[in-house]
Amino acid sequence: xxxxxxxxxxxxxxxxxxxxxxxxxxxxxxxxxxxxxxxxxxxxxxxxxxxxxxxxxxxxxxxxxxxxxxxxxxxxxxxxxxxxxxxxxxxxxxxxxxxxxxxxxxxxxxxxxxxxxxxxxxxxxxxxxxxxxxxxxxxxxxxxxxxxxxxxxxxxxxxxxxxxxxxxxxxxxxxxxxxxxxxxxxxxxxxxxxxxxxxxxxxxxxxxxxxxxxxxxxxxxxxxxxxxxxxxxxxxxxxxxxxxxxx
Ligand code: FPP
Numbered sequence: 129x130x131x132x133x134x135x136x137x138x139x140x141x142x143x144x145x146x147x148x149x150x151x152x153x154x155x156x157x158x159x160x161x162x163x164x165x166x167x168x169x170x171x172x173x174x175x176x177x178x179x180x181x182x183x184x185x186x187x188x189x190x191x192x193x194x195x196x197x198x199x200x201x202x203x204x205x206x207x208x209x210x211x212x213x214x215x216x217x218x219x220x221x222x223x224x225x226x227x228x229x230x231x232x233x234x235x236x237x238x239x240x241x242x243x244x245x246x247x248x249x250x251x252x253x254x255x256x257x258x259x260x261x262x263x264x265x266x267x268x269x270x271x272x273x274x275x276x277x278x279x280x281x282x283x284x285x286x287x288x289x290x291x292x293x294x295x296x297x298x299x300x301x302x303x304x305x306x307x308x309x310x311x312x313x314x315x316x317x318x319x320x321x322x323x324x325x326x327x328x329x330x331x332x333x334x335x336x337x338x339x340x341x342x343x344x345x346x347x348x349x350x351x352x353x354x355x356x357x358x359x360x361x362x363x364x365x366x367x368x369x370x371x372x373x374x375x
Contacts, residue, residue: 154348176193
């Protein structure tokens with residue numbers, strides 16, 4: 129039973145602090161039903177709610193969702209605009225409920241490329257949920273891992289050129305603080321849905337030691353029990369961070 133699973137993972141104690149998710153399979157979900165792709169994305173919003181509430185219930189502190197990648201800009205204009213419309217609607221509709229649930233929303237990515245209406249809506253959800261202390265939700269929008277690393281390198285190079293920084297001062301910690309995820313601990317667990325074994329340019333720096341769980345479930349069918357199953361799988365792993373086991 130679902131509540132048994134929740135009780136079990138809470139009892140195990142070692143709940144991942146930060147879970148990141150590649151929400152894949154919306155298109156296939158729609159195709160299987162003879163529906164247009166955008167209806168798969170719309171259905172996927174229900175799973176976003178499930179993942180958020182399931183995270184709060186499990187005691188996960190940070191949930192990072194890959195909502196729109198830099199590569200997604202190359203999809204047909206109609207699909208891009210449907211996705212932006214969904215994000216906008218989501219940001220407007222869920223703001224109050226997320227605030228009530230104690231969810232603090234952050235939006236990370238190249239937001240300059242996002243249309244003004246969507247940008248305004250996401251800025252408003254960030255503003256309206258500030259201070260939520262049960263879950264930090266990172267929505268990755270117009271995000272690409274390589275671009276993030278290049279952007280950080282460019283920023284550090286500019287500081288070196290200004291004379292504000294010596295190359296020898298650039299270390300992992302300074303580099304981390306130049307990424308979109310500055311100050312956020314690396315994910316403990318990455319979940320990818322729809323059975324694909326790829327990272328797809330997501331959090332390339334941050335996933336160095338992250339445990340990966342691949343779920344066969346298409347994102348619109350993903351619910352909180354699937355999330356808890358992933359957590360239980362994580363709790364069976366032995367994390368060594370490149371070292372030898374303690375036993
Ligand atoms: C991948 O499925 C999913 C996306 C590109 C977008 C994810 C967006 C949502 C779940 C909806 C809105 C999100 C929020 C946070 C409100 P795909 O289209 O690549 O599926 P396919 O591989 O089956 O074609």
